[in-house]
Amino acid sequence: MDIMTAIAAGTRALEAVKAVQNFNKSYDDATWKAKTAELISDIADMKVALVEAHERIRELQNQNEALQAKLIFKADKTKYERGWRYEIFADGTTAEFPFCQRCETEGKFVRIVRGLGSTANCPGCKGTYDLRSVMR
Numbered sequence: 001m002d003i004m005t006a007i008a009a010g011t012r013a014l015e016a017v018k019a020v021q022n023f024n025k026s027y028d029d030a031t032w033k034a035k036t037a038e039l040i041s042d043i044a045d046m047k048v049a050l051v052e053a054h055e056r057i058r059e060l061q062n063q064n065e066a067l068q069a070k071l072i073f074k075a076d077k078t079k080y081e082r083g084w085r086y087e088i089f090a091d092g093t094t095a096e097f098p099f100c101q102r103c104e105t106e107g108k109f110v111r112i113v114r115g116l117g118s119t120a121n122c123p124g125c126k127g128t129y130d131l132r133s134v135m136r
Contacts, residue, residue, distance in 0.1 A: 003049070003053050005045070005049045006045075006046050006049030006050045006053060009042045009043070009045035009046035009049060010042075010046045012038070012042040013039055013042040013043050013046060016035055016038050016039035016042060017039065019035055070107060070109075078099070081094075081098075081136070083101075084098030084099070084101070084134060085098055085099045085101075085104060086098045086099070087099070087109075087111065094136060095111060095136075096135060096136055097111050097112045097113060097114070097120065097134055097135065097136075098111070098112055098134055099111055099112070100112050100122035100124055100125060100127060102122065102125050102127055103122060103124040103125050108124055110122055110123060110124035110125070112129060112134050114131065115128065115131070117131075118130065118131045118132070119131055120134045120135070
């Protein structure tokens with residue numbers, strides 16, 4: 001269910017309440033019970049839809065917070081140099097190796113490490129780079 005379902009259920013519930021408000025003695029017990037059951041059902045549907053919508057809003061808020069944290073990290077704690085993004089440490093020094101460009105496009109910050117010989121490797125995507133091209 002979504003917000004629109006909750007609104008529709010709320011509308012039906014309001015219509016049922018108006019019908020109860022305009023209660024006419026011509027309603028028999030069966031009609032009265034049917035209207036009351038309809039009202040209870042619509043309110044229950046509305047409650048379920050609102051709970052689900054609340055959970056979805058919470059998920060989106062958590063995603064938003066995570067994206068903001070990544071953005072702050074990317075803007076404040078890194079620098080872009082020679083086509084590579086390097087981490088800046090608390091003491092102001094810059095990391096020797098950059099973050100992997102391939103992993104960064106997926107939103108991950110995986111630092112390239114020295115490999116064997118003249119290579120550097122990404123532990124995340126297993127990419128291989130020339131050591132001279134990534135070292136500061």
